[in-house]
Amino acid sequence: MPGTPQPDPVDPAPPVNKVETATIKQKGELVAVGATSFVELLPDGDILKRPFPSNIHGNDRRREITTEAYVYDRLGPHRYLLQKKKWDPETCSLTLEYMPNGTLADYLAAHPDVSLERRKQWAVEAAGCVQLLHLALIYHCDIGPQNFLLDDRLGLKIIDFSGSSTDGSPTGIEPGFRYHDELSRGPSFKLDIFSLGSTMYFIMAGKHPFAELEDDEVIARFRARDFPDLTDVPLASVIQKCWSREVESVDDVINLLTV
Known part of the structure; x- marks a missing residue:
């Protein structure tokens, strides 16, 4: 090829x-x-x-x-x-x-009874997908449940690199999944990690962060560091660290998920 x-x-x-x-x-x-x-x-x-x-x-x-x-x-x-x-x-x-099982977003919408064990495995796999990119100096820039597909064994595969940044290159694509306004100024590993946190929230809670609010209000909440309530949400501490930028790399996220 x-x-x-x-x-x-x-x-x-x-x-x-x-x-x-x-x-x-x-x-x-x-x-x-x-x-x-x-x-x-x-x-x-x-x-x-x-x-x-x-x-x-x-x-x-x-x-x-x-x-x-x-x-x-x-x-x-x-x-x-x-x-x-x-x-x-x-x-x-x-x-x-x-991938006949479609996107992670659509699958969870159709199968809300997915086990906690499977959801935790998806969180680890989502972080592994991002790690694969970052090790190659690629930033996805649009990480979200709509950009993960499920294979025949329900394993995750990351997709849609049209707006990705390679070696720090600029991108004309704006992130589409509930991002922090301060992180929207250019491609970075911080943007990907923040979006990974939102993706893990979706996996665990079955909905987008502040799903009931308009995008402008979501951005305002995140800008003020007013994050969704994580009470009773599995992996809450990991999600919170992604949103609060308390992790230095996706390697740290994987370590937190696998301890």
């Missing part, structure tokens, strides 16, 4: 134009639509991820998919990653293996 060249540095992307539209020539069943791309299930059982064919932000969308392909090449095969099947640089089309 040919390697993917490292994408050019990213200028801050302009806000997505909500009237941005284009005709999508489908090759399979449409299974997901994101901010920058769409995902299809192909007849052969693989997943095809392509950028929106837009004339407005087309270059940005293609750069983001190229970043994702590059991250897969840089990390290589790993149990926390999908298998990269094919990369077409001409169309910026990325073919990946399919």
Whole structure:
């Protein structure tokens, strides 16, 4: 499989134009639509991820998919990653293996009775996914339950590296999962760890932090260090340390989870 060249540095992307539209020539069943791309299930059982064919932000969308392909090449095969099947640089089309159990977010919504043992294992695996990235100097920048898939044994795999930062590169993607306003100024391991804490909260509590509030109010609460009540939430102390920035690395998080 040919390697993917490292994408050019990213200028801050302009806000997505909500009237941005284009005709999508489908090759399979449409299974997901994101901010920058769409995902299809192909007849052969693989997943095809392509950028929106837009004339407005087309270059940005293609750069983001190229970043994702590059991250897969840089990390290589790993149990926390999908298998990269094919990369077409001409169309910026990325073919990946399919995970029929879907996202962690959707699975927990459909199976609220998941055991505490399984939830704790997911917390460890989520931290392991982030550790894999950070050891390679990659910051995900959008960690959340929507960006973890479940394999046939319900093991976690981290996905969606379109907005990731490599070697400190800027990214035009804004984090989409309940982040601390002070951490939103650029890619960093602190942003990933904070979002990991929110992901672990979702795993344990079955809901987003301050799920009943609007995003602006959530940011205001976090800015004031007013965090959700963790009474009776498993792994509360680890989650709190992630939110309060009391850990120096994801290695510390894993140590806390596995003592």
